[in-house]
Amino acid sequence: MKTVNNIQRNISLLFMIAILMVVTSGCKKFLDTQRQGEYIADDYPYPGGSGPYDQFIFGAYNDLRGFDVHVMAFILATSVRSDDAEKGSTPSDGGANALSMDQFPVIPGNSNINGMWVGYFGLINKCNLVLDQIKNNKELDAPEVIKLQSEAEARFLRGYAYFNMVRLFGRVPLIDKLLAVEETNVPQSSIPEIYAFIEDDLRFAAANLPPKWDPKFIGRVTSGAANGMLTKVYLYQKKWSDAMATATTVMNSGVYNLNTPYDDIFKESGENSSESIFEVQATASATVQTANGVQYNEYQGVRGKNTWDLGFGWNTPSPILEAAYEPNDPRKARTILYRSTPTVKHYTVYGEETAMDWENPMYNHKIYSSPSYRSSIGNRKSWWMNVRILRYADVVLMYAEAANELGGTDNTTKALDAVNSVRLRARKGAPAGSPTGILPDVTTTNQIELRDAIRHERRIELAMEHERFFDIVRWGISGKVMADAGKTNYDEHRDVLLPIPQTQIDLSKGVLTKNPGY
Numbered sequence: 391m392k393t394v395n396n397i398q399r400n401i402s403l404l405f406m407i408a409i410l411m412v413v414t415s416g417c418k419k420f421l422d423t424q425r426q427g428e429y430i431a432d433d434y435p436y437p438g439g440s441g442p443y444d445q446f447i448f449g450a451y452n453d454l455r456g457f458d459v460h461v462m463a464f465i466l467a468t469s470v471r472s473d474d475a476e477k478g479s480t481p482s483d484g485g486a487n488a489l490s491m492d493q494f495p496v497i498p499g500n501s502n503i504n505g506m507w508v509g510y511f512g513l514i515n516k517c518n519l520v521l522d523q524i525k526n527n528k529e530l531d532a533p534e535v536i537k538l539q540s541e542a543e544a545r546f547l548r549g550y551a552y553f554n555m556v557r558l559f560g561r562v563p564l565i566d567k568l569l570a571v572e573e574t575n576v577p578q579s580s581i582p583e584i585y586a587f588i589e590d591d592l593r594f595a596a597a598n599l600p601p602k603w604d605p606k607f608i609g610r611v612t613s614g615a616a617n618g619m620l621t622k623v624y625l626y627q628k629k630w631s632d633a634m635a636t637a638t639t640v641m642n643s644g645v646y647n648l649n650t651p652y653d654d655i656f657k658e659s660g661e662n663s664s665e666s667i668f669e670v671q672a673t674a675s676a677t678v679q680t681a682n683g684v685q686y687n688e689y690q691g692v693r694g695k696n697t698w699d700l701g702f703g704w705n706t707p708s709p710i711l712e713a714a715y716e717p718n719d720p721r722k723a724r725t726i727l728y729r730s731t732p733t734v735k736h737y738t739v740y741g742e743e744t745a746m747d748w749e750n751p752m753y754n755h756k757i758y759s760s761p762s763y764r765s766s767i768g769n770r771k772s773w774w775m776n777v778r779i780l781r782y783a784d785v786v787l788m789y790a791e792a793a794n795e796l797g798g799t800d801n802t803t804k805a806l807d808a809v810n811s812v813r814l815r816a817r818k819g820a821p822a823g824s825p826t827g828i829l830p831d832v833t834t835t836n837q838i839e840l841r842d843a844i845r846h847e848r849r850i851e852l853a854m855e856h857e858r859f860f861d862i863v864r865w866g867i868s869g870k871v872m873a874d875a876g877k878t879n880y881d882e883h884r885d886v887l888l889p890i891p892q893t894q895i896d897l898s899k900g901v902l903t904k905n906p907g908y
Contacts, residue, residue: 440536441532442532442536443523443530443532443536443540446520447520447540447544450516450544450547451610451671454547454684455671455684456509457505457685458505458508458509458510458512460670460684460686461685461689462488462502462689463505464506464686464856465689465705465856466491466502466704466705467502467506467558468856468857468860469705469859470491471491471494471859472858472862473710473711473858474708474710474714474849474854474858476707478693478706478749478750479693479702479703479750480693480703484704487500487501488704493877494877494879495884495908496885496888498889498891498904498908499892500889500891503558503888503891504891504892504894510555513547513548513551515565515568517545517551518567518568519568520541520543521541521544521545521567524537539598539600541598542594542598542616543595543599543610545595546592546616547611549587549588549591549592549595550619552584552587553588553619553622553623556581558887559890559905561579561903562584563576563578563579575898577901577902578903585623585626589620589623592616592620593620596613596617596620599611599616600613601645602645608662609669611668614640614643614646614667615667615780617640618636618637618667618780619668621633621640621785621788622784622788625792628795630792630795631792633788634801637786637788637792638789640667640782640785641785641786646665646666646667647664647782648665648783648786648814648815649664650663651819652721652815652816653739655778656724656755656756657760659760662776665781665782666781666782667785668779668780669778670684670777672684672775672776672777674769674773675767676767679768680769683774684775684777686775687701687757687771687772687773687775688701688771688772689704689705690702690703690704690753690757691757691758691759691772692753693748693753694747698744698745698748699770700770703750703753705754705854706752706753706754707726707752707853707854710875711853716829716850718824718829720816720817720819720821720824720828721851724756724819726752726753726755727753727754728744728751729748729750729752730744730745730746731746732746738755740760742761756854757775759772759774783812783815783851784852786809786812787847789804790805790847791844791848799835802840806831806832806835806840809832809840809844810831812847816829816851817829845861845865868886869881881907884905884906887906889904890905890908
């Protein structure tokens with residue numbers, strides 16, 4: 391395996407890299423460049439509530455902002471592959487490796503998938519480094535509670551990384567510790583084995599992480615993040631009772647709610663709000679514009695001219711998604727940003743009139759940055775904006791789905807209450823003068839009809855938020871959905887998973903084997 395081989399050839403070098411990550415890693419939104427958890431003279435050797443393992447943990451957090459973890463390939467694999475999005479930009483931008491993620495098939499030699507493989511195993515390796523330091527570095531002593539908390543952070547991040555890997559690639563190698571070079575050629579484990587490993591990591595994290603951190607550590611993972619992610623892991627395996635139970639834990643925690651208006655969730659001011667369960671943290675300043683940020687938003691920003699040169703214009707909403715909204719659903723305007731035409735003017739969430747010479751007719755409005763931030767930072771590319779990975783509404787809708795699948799009058803009532811709470815928040819966001827009766831409560835008690843209503847609500851509430859492709863795959867409807875969207879090259883027996891990168895198969899000398907259909 392290329393990733394582990396490259397990183398593990400010199401363990402002492404990896405230690406140096408992880409320590410250096412303290413300088414470049416950040417977990418809090420600031421316009422200046424002092425990062426969350428950064429050591430200063432007054433709190434050395436470590437601030438209260440944290441620990442000596444931060445120098446390694448921050449290296450793992452830093453990888454969350456990495457290009458190969460949450461930028462180009464992630465956007466392509468999780469969103470562009472679905473019916474709700476298109477590659478966007480220009481036809482030639484990104485070449486065949488990008489276009490094939492939209493139109494299929496993705497070939498094993500695709501550099502994007504190899505980059506993701508390397509990126510995620512790099513993150514996993516840094517998590518294993520944290521665990522190794524806790525277990526074996528006797529010079530870094532800490533109270534048992536700090537050791538458990540640090541281990542829980544690392545295991546959450548490792549569990550999250552493996553959850554993405556199993557959804558993207560299926561069978562992957564399970565690596566739970568630092569390995570010597572001669573040990574790094576590890577065969578793939580089965581999908582059930584990987585899910586069991588993820589569950590174990592997330593359950594440990596849920597039991598040992600705090601529900602909240604001190605404000606100076608905002609953005610670090612919590613027990614709510616672990617239980618929320620565990621809910622999703624259970625849902626993907628149709629463990630409905632377990633999913634409902636962990637979702638209930640999150641919903642009863644008192645930490646999260648649906649009070650943040652839908653429009654505000656995706657603004658800079660909405661980061662780490664009561665809606666937020668897990669976000670990739672990013673920051674920037676006028677003097678440090680990209681080093682502490684993430685390129686996720688730049689890849690999706692408006693592709694225009696002059697002041698409208700905001701990004702590369704990838705991951706554009708599809709006409710299929712546009713048509714899926716109920717009449718006057720206010721979430722549509724917050725999700726789809728339209729190019730103006732000679733006859734119709736369109737506006738951003740900040741009231742700016744859009745231009746008529748944009749490359750694409752629609753863009754992802756959820757990643758649109760504040761003009762005041764662009765001005766104060768002196769940059770239009772939005773590297774400072776957090777990436778929303780898990781929102782409270784997602785957990786509420788997972789709870790509704792699990793309750794409906796379990797069935798019974800009581801569970802049906804709970805499912806209806808949950809899905810309607812999400813619709814109520816959206817309904818409250820309707821602009822003045824909107825027609826009455828928009829987004830009415832779902833009332834059906836028929837399990838099949840309620841299932842369809844919950845699936846529709848997930849699609850709309852979480853549109854353009856890297857859930858749609860995984861959802862249609864786990865629901866078993868990807869073949870029909872993609873055919874209806876005109877993505878006729880999609881093969882549901884092959885394309886539910888990406889191919890194992892050919893580069894990694896070659897480096898393993900055949901220890902790694904191909905996915906079906908490739």
